[in-house]
Amino acid sequence: xxxxxxxxxxxxxxxxxxxxxxxxxxxxxxxxxxxxxxxxxxxxxxxxxxxxxxxxxxxxxxxxxxxxxxxxxxxxxxxxxxxxxxxxxxxxxxxxxxxxxxxxxxxxxxxxxxxxxxxxxxxxxxxxxxxxxxxxxxxxxxxxxxxxxxxxxxxxxxxxxxxxxxxxxxxxxxxxxxxxxxxxxxxxxxxxxxxxxxxxxxxxxxxxxxxxxxxxxxxxxxxxxxxxxxxxxxxxxxxxxxxxxxxxxxxxxxxxxxxxxxxxxxxxxxxxxxxxxxxxxxxxxxxxxxxxxxxxxxxxxxxxxxxxxxxxx
Amino acid sequence: xxxxxxxxxxxxxxxxxxxxxxxxxxxxxxxxxxxxxxxxxxxxxxxxxxxxxxxxxxxxxxxxxxxxxxxxxxxxxxxxxxxxxxxxxxxxxxxxxxxxxxxxxxxxxxxxxxxxxxxxxxxxxxxxxxxxxxxxxxxxxxxxxxxxxxxxxxxxxxxxxxxxxxxxxxxxxxxxxxxxxxxxxxxxxxxxxxxxxxxxxxxxxxxxxxxxxx
Numbered sequence: 001x002x003x004x005x006x007x008x009x010x011x012x013x014x015x016x017x018x019x020x021x022x023x024x025x026x027x028x029x030x031x032x033x034x035x036x037x038x039x040x041x042x043x044x045x046x047x048x049x050x051x052x053x054x055x056x057x058x059x060x061x062x063x064x065x066x067x068x069x070x071x072x073x074x075x076x077x078x079x080x081x082x083x084x085x086x087x088x089x090x091x092x093x094x095x096x097x098x099x100x101x102x103x104x105x106x107x108x109x110x111x112x113x114x115x116x117x118x119x120x121x122x123x124x125x126x127x128x129x130x131x132x133x134x135x136x137x138x139x140x141x142x143x144x145x146x147x148x149x150x151x152x153x154x155x156x157x158x159x160x161x162x163x164x165x166x167x168x169x170x171x172x173x174x175x176x177x178x179x180x181x182x183x184x185x186x187x188x189x190x191x192x193x194x195x196x197x198x199x200x201x202x203x204x205x206x207x208x209x210x211x212x213x214x215x216x217x218x219x220x221x222x223x224x225x226x227x228x229x230x231x232x233x234x235x236x237x238x239x240x241x242x243x244x245x246x247x248x249x250x251x252x253x254x255x256x257x258x259x260x261x262x263x264x265x266x267x268x269x270x271x272x273x274x275x276x277x278x279x280x281x282x283x284x285x286x287x288x289x290x291x292x293x294x295x296x297x298x299x300x301x302x303x304x305x306x307x308x309x310x311x312x313x
Numbered sequence: 314x315x316x317x318x319x320x321x322x323x324x325x326x327x328x329x330x331x332x333x334x335x336x337x338x339x340x341x342x343x344x345x346x347x348x349x350x351x352x353x354x355x356x357x358x359x360x361x362x363x364x365x366x367x368x369x370x371x372x373x374x375x376x377x378x379x380x381x382x383x384x385x386x387x388x389x390x391x392x393x394x395x396x397x398x399x400x401x402x403x404x405x406x407x408x409x410x411x412x413x414x415x416x417x418x419x420x421x422x423x424x425x426x427x428x429x430x431x432x433x434x435x436x437x438x439x440x441x442x443x444x445x446x447x448x449x450x451x452x453x454x455x456x457x458x459x460x461x462x463x464x465x466x467x468x469x470x471x472x473x474x475x476x477x478x479x480x481x482x483x484x485x486x487x488x489x490x491x492x493x494x495x496x497x498x499x500x501x502x503x504x505x506x507x508x509x510x511x512x513x514x515x516x517x518x519x520x521x522x523x524x525x526x527x
Binding site: 029030031140143144145147148151152153154155157158159161162230231232 | 318324394453
C-alpha cells in the first residue's frame with residue numbers, strides 16, 4: 001500500500017500545476033480571489049474525478065498491465081517529480097505526458113509496451129489543441145453574437161463575464177478531475193491495488209490538495225505571462241478548454257489541459273490576430289512539453305535501475 | 314453570487330452619487346455665472362464659494378470609487394476604462410470652477426455690449442454638460458444610444474468654438490484697454506474649456522460603449 005504515496009504525490013503536483021489552466025487568467029488579473037478559485041477548483045476536481053473519472057482508468061489499465069506494484073510506484077514517482085520540477089519553474093505542463101513518458105520507459109524495459117492504447121493516447125494529444133482551437137473559434141462567434149444582442153451596460157457585462165469565468169472555471173475543474181484522475185491513480189488500478197472508485201476518490205482528493213496548497217505560482221504565470229486577453233476571450237478560452245478536456249474524459253484518454261488552453265488561445269489569435277499570444281512564454285511552455293516526457297522517461301529509467309539493483313522489480 | 318459583487322454594487326451606487334454632486338456643482342456654477350453676466354436680473358447673488366465646496370465633495374467621492382476599483386471590483390479592463398472616464402468627467406467641474414474663479418478673483422466686469430454673447434457661450438457650454446450627463450446615463454442604461462449623444466456633445470463643442478472665436482474677435486476689435494481685452498479673452502477661453510472637456514469625457518464614454526461589443 002505504501003506505493004500509493006507516489007500516486008498521491010503525483011495528484012498533488014497535477015493539482016498544483018493544472019489549476020492554472022482553469023482559473024489562472026481570472027486569478028492573475030484579480031477578477032477572482034485566489035482562495036475562491038482554489039476552493040471551487042478543488043471541490044469540482046473531486047466531483048469530476050468521482051463521477052466521471054472511470055473511463056481514463058480503463059485506458060491506463062491496458063497500458064500498465066505488466067509489472068509489479070513497485071513498477072507502478074516508479075511510474076507515478078517519476079511523473080510526479082517531473083511535474084513538481086516544472087511547477088517549481090512556473091511552467092504549466094502535461095501530467096499525461098509525464099505519466100506516459102514513464103510508462104513507455106517501463107514498457108520498453110520489460111518488453112511489454114502495448115502500442116494500441118499508446119497510439120490512441122498520442123492521437124488524442126494531437127487532437128487536444130486542434131479541437132480546443134476549433135471550439136474556441138465557434139464559441140467566440142456564437143457567444144459573441146449573444147453578447148451583442150444583449151446590449152448590456154458595462155456593469156452587467158462585467159457581472160456576466162465574471163459569473164461566466166467562475167462557472168467555466170468550475171466546469172473546467174470538473175473536466176480536469178474527470179479526465180486527469182487516471183494519470184494519478186490509473187496505474188494502481190492496472191496493478192489491481194485499487195478499485196476504480198477508490199482510485200477516483202484518492203486521486204480526486206490528492207489533486208484537490210495540490211490545488212489548495214501549491215497552485216498560486218503557476219496560476220500567476222499562466223494568467224500574466226501567456227496571454228494578453230480581454231475578459232470575453234479569456235472566458236472563451238477557459239470554456240473551450242473545459243469542453244475539450246471533458247470530451248476526452250468520455251473517450252477515456254487523459255489529455256493535457258495546458259495544450260487545450262494553448263489551442264484555444266491560438267483560436268482567439270486566428271480571429272483577432274497573433275498578438276494574443278506571448279511567443280516568449282509560449283516557447284518556454286513548448287520547451288516544457290518536450291522536456292516533460294523526456295525528463296519523466298529519464299527519471300523513470302534511473303528509478304527503475306535503482307529498484308532493479310535493490311531487487312525490488 | 315451576491316457576495317462576489319459587493320464591491321461592484323458599491324461602485325455603481327457611488328458613481329450615481331458622484332454624478333449628482335457634479336450636477337449640483339455645475340448648477341451652482343451656472344447660477345454664479347448668470348449673476349456675473351446679468352447681475353441682479355438673474356436673482357439673488359449665489360454663494361460662489363459653494364461651487365468650490367461642491368467640486369471638492371465630488372472629488373472625495375471620485376477618490377472613494379478609485380480606491381474601491383484598486384481593490385478587486387470589476388474586470389481589469391473595466392477598471393481602467395472607468396478610472397479614465399471619471400478623470401475626464403472630473404475635469405468638467407474643474408474647468409467650471411476655474412472660469413468662475415477667474416471672474417471672481419480678478420474682479421472682471423463684463424461690458425454690457427458683450428453680456429448677451431457671454432450668456433450664449435455659458436448656455437451652450439452648460440448644454441454640452443447636460444448632454445454629457447445624458448451620455449453617462451445611456452452608458453449605464455442603454456449603451457447603444459451612447460455614440461449618438463456623443464455626436465450631440467461634439468456639435469455643442471463646435472458651436473462653443475464658433476462663439477468663442479466671434480467674441481474674441483469682437484473684443485479685440487473694440488476700443489477697450491488691452492489688459493481688459495486679455496482678461497475678457499481669459500474668461501471666454503475658460504468657459505469654452507467646459508465643452509472641450511465634456512467632449513473628451515463623452516469620447517471616452519463612446520469607447521467604453523463600443524469596446525464591449527464582441
